Amino acid sequence: MGTIYITGHRNPDFDSIASAYVYSHLKRHVDSGNQYVAVRCGNMNTQTRMIFEKLNLNPPIYLKDVKTRVSNVLTRDVPRLGCTDPLQAAIAALDETGLSLLPVFDANEEYKGTISSVEVSHFLIRETIGARPSYHFRIDNLSKVLPGKMFIRGRCEEFPAPIMIGAMPFERDIQSISELKDQLPLLVVGLRKNLVEYAISNDFPALILTGTSQEEIEERGIDFSVYGGSVYLSDLDTAETIRLLRFSTPIAEIIEKSSETLDESEEYDNAKKTLAESGLRGLPVFNNRQFTGIVSRGSFLDRPRKKLILVDHNEVDQSIPGARDAEILEIIDHHRVGSLMSQEPFSLYTRPVGCTCTIIRELYRQYGIAIPIDIAKLMLSAILSDTVLLKSPTTTADDRNAVEALARYSGVNWQDWGNKMFSSGPRLVDMNPLEVVSGDFKSYDAGSIRFGIGQVEVQTFSGLEAVIPPLNKALTTVKEDKALDGIMLLITNITSEDSLLIFRGLEGIVESLPYEITPAGVFNLPGILSRKKQLLPEILRAIDETRSSRI
Numbered sequence: 001m002g003t004i005y006i007t008g009h010r011n012p013d014f015d016s017i018a019s020a021y022v023y024s025h026l027k028r029h030v031d032s033g034n035q036y037v038a039v040r041c042g043n044m045n046t047q048t049r050m051i052f053e054k055l056n057l058n059p060p061i062y063l064k065d066v067k068t069r070v071s072n073v074l075t076r077d078v079p080r081l082g083c084t085d086p087l088q089a090a091i092a093a094l095d096e097t098g099l100s101l102l103p104v105f106d107a108n109e110e111y112k113g114t115i116s117s118v119e120v121s122h123f124l125i126r127e128t129i130g131a132r133p134s135y136h137f138r139i140d141n142l143s144k145v146l147p148g149k150m151f152i153r154g155r156c157e158e159f160p161a162p163i164m165i166g167a168m169p170f171e172r173d174i175q176s177i178s179e180l181k182d183q184l185p186l187l188v189v190g191l192r193k194n195l196v197e198y199a200i201s202n203d204f205p206a207l208i209l210t211g212t213s214q215e216e217i218e219e220r221g222i223d224f225s226v227y228g229g230s231v232y233l234s235d236l237d238t239a240e241t242i243r244l245l246r247f248s249t250p251i252a253e254i255i256e257k258s259s260e261t262l263d264e265s266e267e268y269d270n271a272k273k274t275l276a277e278s279g280l281r282g283l284p285v286f287n288n289r290q291f292t293g294i295v296s297r298g299s300f301l302d303r304p305r306k307k308l309i310l311v312d313h314n315e316v317d318q319s320i321p322g323a324r325d326a327e328i329l330e331i332i333d334h335h336r337v338g339s340l341m342s343q344e345p346f347s348l349y350t351r352p353v354g355c356t357c358t359i360i361r362e363l364y365r366q367y368g369i370a371i372p373i374d375i376a377k378l379m380l381s382a383i384l385s386d387t388v389l390l391k392s393p394t395t396t397a398d399d400r401n402a403v404e405a406l407a408r409y410s411g412v413n414w415q416d417w418g419n420k421m422f423s424s425g426p427r428l429v430d431m432n433p434l435e436v437v438s439g440d441f442k443s444y445d446a447g448s449i450r451f452g453i454g455q456v457e458v459q460t461f462s463g464l465e466a467v468i469p470p471l472n473k474a475l476t477t478v479k480e481d482k483a484l485d486g487i488m489l490l491i492t493n494i495t496s497e498d499s500l501l502i503f504r505g506l507e508g509i510v511e512s513l514p515y516e517i518t519p520a521g522v523f524n525l526p527g528i529l530s531r532k533k534q535l536l537p538e539i540l541r542a543i544d545e546t547r548s549s550r551i
């Protein structure tokens with residue numbers, strides 16, 4: 001079962017948010033095999049908040065982006081090893097989990113490095129090649145790898161020592177030991193009194209006695225009272241004792257030391273780069289300093305992509321950040337189709353209607369799914385919002401029919417409800433000019449020219465003179481922030497069905513628009529309500545004409 005996000009565009013208007021909500025409801029009914037989550041990638045405007053509140057519905061959750069992160073590739077439920085654990089425990093854990101590496105922590109839970117089959121191999125190679133190896137012993141680890149019991153616990157907790165076996169005639173054994181020069185060995189021996197006493201008197205760090213018992217030792221009358229080392233009684237024969245003893249080495253001695261870590265929230269590409277540059281085979285992953293798993297080089301072989309359905313837009317640049325790398329499964333939209341590129345086939349539903357919800361209502365009918373009253377009210381509100389109460393020239397017969405049918409079905413007087421929707425917004429004079437400009441803002445590319453158009457709806461133009469200068473200032477700020485060549489704000493009076501236009505940049509092009517301009521630099525656009533259908537084509541045409549006149 002996968003998670004599929006349904007999102008509208010950035011700077012979402014009501015249709016964008018309602019369409020995501022409504023379509024997630026429909027998808028849940030037609031496909032129970034996946035989880036459909038409606039999201040929004042921006043703040044809700046006043047109208048959106050008001051409608052969801054009035055209908056007592058929870059609006060889609062805010063989702064910052066759909067970027068692939070470490071949390072999407074990490075291996076969880078990874079056993080943690082301690083620095084003092086015997087190498088045998090690490091080998092067993094690598095074998096049991098099948099993981100390529102495991103993280104190692106010290107007694108204070110601080111991350112110290114990783115161990116993998118590579119470090120284990122290095123250990124074996126080092127002991128195989130060259131002179132007699134010296135091992136790092138930790139008395140506490142003896143009982144962890146060797147069945148048996150501690151007979152005497154010595155003073156020294158950890159020490160380096162070569163292993164010697166007392167299996168030759170006494171003189172030959174002493175000879176071998178003396179050849180170790182200043183190194184004192186850990187001696188593995190049966191109950192041979194002369195050798196044991198030799199070890200005691202020479203202060204060997206530890207003795208491992210095989211094939212004997214406490215009673216036998218006492219019967220032999222060996223005096224350990226002056227001995228400072230440890231004596232361990234192994235239940236195994238000497239060969240097995242030696243084999244396992246080597247793997248009692250604390251893993252801190254052989255790990256790949258590192259303090260580099262990753263956070264779950266780190267972006268996939270950054271994490272991949274961090275790992276590659278570290279030269280390490282893997283890194284531990286933390287979430288708020290809490291260890292949650294590991295990533296290895298294998299974690300980054302294939303980027304998992306989040307699954308996405310776009311509603312009310314079709315360009316990844318207008319979509320939730322990360323959409324470019326996501327797997328887009330469907331697009332439902334009523335805007336012009338721009339640069340649509342996909343890595344795989346997907347469902348595309350576009351129709352030249354006034355609102356995405358008009359298309360989604362059609363889909364409900366196609367699938368034969370009953371529309372709940374709440375959903376009907378949302379769709380009705382979305383169509384009224386996008387078509388400005390069916391007045392916008394983008395309105396089609398389908399939108400009108402949908403409004404009539406949804407209003408009848410849900411028992412709503414759409415004119416009353418629509419007027420309430422549009423009067424819910426604050427007055428322009430009371431609003432932050434930057435929010436007015438960027439609240440409902442769209443960017444466009446026309447060849448090498450990038451420009452943006454914001455739109456705001458008002459009930460009246462009266463008192464507007466006072467807000468023009470601050471709005472012009474805000475236009476300049478947003479234009480610079482977004483590195484645009486030109487920027488405009490369409491102020492639409494939904495009562496008189498007219499608009500005003502103010503702008504910054506692209507003067508030559510904007511001034512050739514077929515509208516009357518006032519001395520204050522404000523265009524009058526009588527009868528113009530639609531940015532998409534009425535204003536945008538004029539601007540694109542003006543750009544084209546300016547270009548061809550230059551040639």
Ligand SMILES: [Mn+2]
Pocket residue numbers: 015016312334354355356386
């Ligand atoms: Mn729309």
